[in-house]
Amino acid sequence: MRWAALVLALILGNHATLQSFYWPMPPISSVPLSARDATQNIFLASLGMRRLAADLAFIRLLMYYGTPESGEDGHGHSHETPFGAGHYPELLERSLRILDLDPYFSYAALYGAGALAFNLGRPQEAVRVLQYASARNPKEWKYRAYLAAIGFQHKGDALSILRELSPVVDDPDCPTMIKNLVAFLNLRAGRRGEARRIYRSMLESRDPAYQEVARRALEKLGAS
Amino acid sequence: MRALWPIASNTLREQWRSRAYQVALLFAGVMLYLSLLLGMLAVDQELRALLDFGLGFIETLALAAAVFGAANQLLREMETKVVYLVLSRPLSRGSYLLGRVLGLALSIALAVLAMSALHLSILFFKGWAWHGDYALAVFGILLKLLIAVSLTTLLALSTTSPLSALTMTGILWTLGHFIQELNFLARRLGESTASWPLLALLRLLPNLELLNFRDRIALPEALGTSSPVLFGLIYSLAYSAACLLLAQALIRRKDL
Amino acid sequence: MGETLGRPSHSPHEGRHSGACAPLAALSYQGVSKVYVRSHLGRTTRRIGLEDLTLELAPGETLGLLGLNGSGKTTTLKLALGLLAPSSGELRVFGHLPDSRESHRAVGYLPELPYFYPYLSPREALRFFGRLSGIPSAELGARCAAVLEQTGLRPHAERRMAEFSKGMLQRVGLAQAMLHEPRLLLLDEPASGLDPLAITEFRAVLSRLQKEGKSLVLCSHSISEVERLCHRVAILAQGRLVRTLEQRDWSAAPGRLEELFVETVRPSSEGAWR
DSSP, X not given: OHHHHHHHHHXXXXXXXXXXXXXXXXXXXXXXXXXXXXXXXXXXXXXXXXXXXXXXXXXXXXXXXXXXXXXXXXXXXXXXXXXXXXXXXXXXXXXXXXXXXXXXXXXXXXXXXXXXXXXXXXXXXXXXXXHHHHHHOTTOHHHHHHHHHHHXXXXXXXXXXXXXXXXXXTSTTOOHHHHHHHHHHHHHTTOHHHHHHHHHHHTTOSOHHHHHHHHHHHHHHHHO | OTTHHHHHHHHHXXXXXXXXXXXXXXXXXXXXXXXXXXXXXXXXXXXXXXXHHHHHHHHHHHHXXXXXXXXXXXXXXXXXXXXXXXXXXXXXXXXXXXXHHHHHHHHHHHHHHHHHHHHHHHHHHTTOOOOHHHHHHHHHHHHHHHHHHHHHHHHHHHHOOHHHHHHHHHHHHHHHTOHHHHHHHHHHHTTSTTHHHHHHHHHHSOOGGGGOGGGGTTOGGGSSSSSHHHHHHHHHHHHHHHHHHHHHHHHHHOOO | OOOOOOOOSSOHHHHHTSGGGOOOOSEEEEEEEEEEEEEETTEEXXXXXXXXXXXXXXXXXXXXXXXXXXXXXXXXXXXXHTSSOOSEEEEEETTBOTTSHHHHHHEEEEOSSOOOOTTSOHHHHHHHHHHHTTOOHHXXXXXXXXXXXXXXXXXXXXXXGGGOOHHHHHHHHHHHHHTTOOSEEEEESTTTTOOHHHXXXXXXXXXXXXXXXXXXXXXXXXXXXXXXXXXXXXXXXXXXXXXXXXXXXXXXXXTHHHHHHHHHHOGGGHHHHO
């Protein structure tokens, strides 16, 4: 009898906990099963490691986007596209899947949207990523700044882009790719001091390619 | 209760000398090194990746040591008959069980703290600035492991097979992280009788997502309650106590 | 035949009939039965471990439990320790329930083939068991030293038991059983694995315990040991007490106990006790 009471107490306690339980991430079942790495994602989610699953997906996205696309010209010669440019048709899908796993991974959303909008010239896809991310984490102000900047990019209004993205640059979650863009726009707008400040912050990046870009830009700025 | 500490300290010593525990600690070093390499691949998100991989490895390895210890130690003592020498002394079977669990939980807590210290040193070396969320994540891991130890002890005593206890704990650990999905499924099934077993299961499973602070690091608004630490602590202590009281009932009735 | 030991001044048989003034039995089984029930895949099997045992042990008495394998000797001891719960009947140790603290304080147990934590030394193991027995810290060191000396373990007190032979482990087993100075010792095959010298030392230890007035139950296949040490012998067969013998029944002629035992448990004589 005592033990039946104990089991009942356990059930009632668990029931009360369940009623008040709030989990901020969408169910793993919302991640399309046909998606790449579905088994791995479900396995990691079963261990309560969705952030880690999102990290792995992001690393794969970086490897995907960091590998230059090769193609062939009309004369049968293969050539490589310049760094950052190309088609990368899976970039949108990969960015969305990361957000399924961890809707609060704003860096991944900003990185994917930034690459789509400012490097690959696919602003509609970038907007989709940002809207997807914003729906899951509406408190993230940087998404709104990005959406505005993409709108101004469409109009060719560089100064407005600069105005929208400048506050984002000082945020620790700002991708170096966007810092590079904002520094470049500042330079074009004649704001050499601000450009120098942003390039200096880019030297802190863990991406050696952007470190090199910043070093060269700072050398030029120092020389002129 | 007086005999609790000798049993606990002896378990701590036994655990320290166990091969599974030593391998888990050694493996933790290798895994943390691996997380260093994987973190580098995340470029500007290296610290986030390092944090997540490290905490994930710490939890998984500590879990392995915890459930292996809980599934084996009591049954091995019964098999080798050491338990005769212990339980022919003036201590209750309940105290013996609690001492065993306390010793195991302490050994696991020490392992988690040692692995966390190593992990933190790697993070600091990489330029990470201390944040209290790390302590919260480790605290959540410890609470989850306390539930795992208690649950495995109960399962080991009820199944009398370490392998069954390990398997069942693995299943319950997985389901405990799918509470949201199971809840969602139960709502989809609605009032139909098909949902009853699921609803019952939901009320028996440990809600491990509740304690999964590691996956909600740096998201104070996502912790689900205004005082997640206190709530998590009360929940895990209550759940573990329920498991251990049931385990006590089993060991009291057991013929040795 | 070696020395036989004198009976205690108050035998259970004298006490049993002496009404209210009877000394409290060290161990008392009243119609105790134990049925082992095993359930596997919905199939339940029952095996009788002990059937309707009525037996008493007086304080200071040494009782030998003899029987073939599976006759219920170890079950009898485990019931006295509270390691098994009786299916029916009543069991008391100095008037207490066998799984009570009072009972455990009064009993020392040496199991057959004792196993210890291999990473501990005998001294560490004894300290551990001593703490469990509630021996005060101030006395624990001296108690451990005393039993290590009595069991000939002093030179090996700091060695890890992983290196110990069966006989050495048996000595540690005896040491831990005596550590808390119990009034009743339950010894299951105590001479198993001991070399001849150790057996002589073991006899001396038991002889000293008897002189100190301890009650002893000796479970053994070694009839010669039982013959030398016990005041009374109970013979078990298939879970039932089939015969009890007093020292006078065998003391007249060397080897008599063995004859009586074989005669009792021999299959051809089954009918005699069935």
